[in-house]
Amino acid sequence: MKQKVIVVGAGPVGSLAALYAAARGYNVEVYELRPDLRDPSTTPLNFSKSINLALSERGINSLRETGLPGLANAVLSETFPMHGRMIHIRKNGEYVRQPQIYDARGRSLLAMDRTELNTTLLDYLEEMPNVKLFFNHKLVGVDFKKRVAWFEHRTRSIEEQGDEFEMRFDLMIGADGAHSAVRYHLMKFVPMSFQQEYIDKLWCQFHVPPTPDGDFRIPPNYLHIWPQDDSMFIALPNLDKTFTSTLFLTREGFKQLDASGKVVEYFEEKFPGVVPDLITEDELYEQYTANQHLPLISIKCSPYHYEGSGVIVGDAAHAMVPFYGQGMNAGLEDVRVLFDFLDKYPGNRSKALDEYTKVRTPDAHTINDLALGNYREMASDVKRPLYLLRKWIEEKLYLYIPSAGWATQYSRVTFSNMRYSEVQNAAQRQSKILNGVVGLALVSVFSSSLWFARAGGIQQAKMGILRSICWIAQRTQEIGSGLSAPR
Structure with a gap:
């Protein structure tokens, strides 16, 4: 008999989790508190009041890994590429625009409407014979030991109290957002640390x-x-x-x-x-x-699961502020990582969920912190000369000394699938090199850079600094070569 997976929440993360489960042959039931967003009569406020999504490599990779042909391409066809930031400021009383590319190698973020992404995933779910979608259903109780859940069907409004019924399950996946009902009931079964x-x-x-x-x-x-x-x-x-x-x-x-x-x-x-x-x-x-x-809410918690019967993903596990553009990408990546462990331990779901919590918690906490910190970069640093110089130096090292494993923190977060916690460790090691070795280099070439500036302007000064940095970086390659090594 096929096992039953119940997914609570039919947003992008919940829909992707249901697709992963269905592709593996489970009987899948998806329960969503709100109406079907694809219904023309659905009030748009319920779904579309969301900051636009910025789809990046982690999210795209998670879409590809479903194994469903055409899904990733169907989603990507609804996106618009963003090559970088365009900074709008006044300089010397004049309004100017200053472009800042995201990636020295030309990779782009993809802007996307949340409703379009959600619609595409729901359409794919509806075509799968082992999936049932239930809208206007509220989770009112869960017993994770007995693997029983209670739902209310609300026919007229989400505030209305409806008829209650009982459903059994083998695994419940909570993808019901920052105010997660699944997380609330999970807390009754595990000693969960929670920070909001x-x-x-x-x-x-x-x-x-x-x-x-x-x-x-x-x-x-x-x-x-x-x-x-x-x-x-x-x-x-x-x-x-x-x-x-x-x-x-x-x-x-x-x-x-x-x-x-x-x-x-x-x-x-x-x-x-x-x-x-x-x-x-x-x-x-x-x-x-x-x-x-x-x-804007920021949530951290741990653990994410109870034995082999329940687990939370996405905002239910780690809601974050939008300033790194990783909230949805991290949620989609949660699904891929979760099912990687379920595939790795097919006969031991408790082991799989335990490993998921151990691996994912430090990564989720890291990106949560990075998202909080990135407001300063977006709202202040992007207009500061020192930030722009440091960014320029890092990008040049990224381009010209690839053997040292050098990359900006932003490129690793946005354009790779490297674990967030490992990204942060690599960024901290690079920062020490820049602040130490490169700092000495800048002091040593200060006089020559001034000469270059007088002789040929700021561009020549930059090139003088870059030549000195490259010279020292090449001689400290044994330090930098560990930056991209697997850990």
Whole structure:
């Protein structure tokens, strides 16, 4: 008799988990609290109020590893490439745009609408004979020892109390988000450490329409950032020539804007080129008042499982702020890693889930911390000369001394499948080299760099610094060669 896997949550991570289970021959049932997002009558607010997704290598690899032909390509066909950041600032009183590429070797992030990704995954699930989808169903209880769950079917609204029924399962996968019901019930069976933090930032979404002739209003192949330290405005491109934009601002900042009503004036002061070039004054104010000002939550917990009967993935296990663009990618990667262990220990699911928790917890905690820290880079550092110089040095070493295993932290997080915890360790080792050996190199060539600057300008100064760094880096290759070694 085939074993039954119940997946709670039909978002992108839950849908992918169901696809992995179904592809392995399990009988799969998916239970979702909300209505089917593909139903035209579904209220869009329930699903589409989400910061645009930035799909990267981890997410793409997880889609490919389902083994389902065409799935990854179907998803990728709905994406839009972003080659780097476009920084919008005032310099010497003038509005300027400064591009900063993501990867020295030309790799790109892929902007994607969350609803489109979710729809594609649900369509694939619906075609599988061993999958059943149940929308408008609330998980109200779980006994992980007896492997029994209780659900309510809510026919009219998610607030309504419905008829309760009992379902048995062999494995329950909780992919029901930051406020996970599965995690809540799992806590009754395991001594789970749990940490939750609402950071001092809220976000509000905006829509940038196409130009009257149907084109993009700003260059499309970038993540556009207006950095202002305590606040930030971003814009991500969509296939329909629109941009999905987001204002990040402190709670006190939103409170002051709400009280004063001076939204347009604030944007004109802080975010040059937005009003009226991207959004008219009336549209900006209307969207600001109509769209919710939503919190950003960061969650860490451990363990992620109970024996061989229950496990949580995605935001249920490690909700994170969006500033590294890895929340959804990490969730999709959770699914791949989980099923790698289930495949490795086919006769011992308790062992598989235990290994999953041991391996995934430090990685999830690491990317959670990196996401919190990356706000400073996006909102402040991107406009600072010292940050730009360091980024330039790292990229040149990445390009010209590949044998040393050198790579930027961002490229490892975004364009590889290296474990997040190993990425952080490698970045820390590189930082020591840069701060130590390269620091000495910069001091030693300071005089010559000044000469280069006087003789040939800043580009010649950069080249002088680079030649010295390369010389020392080549002679410390025995240190750097361990940066990419498997551990």
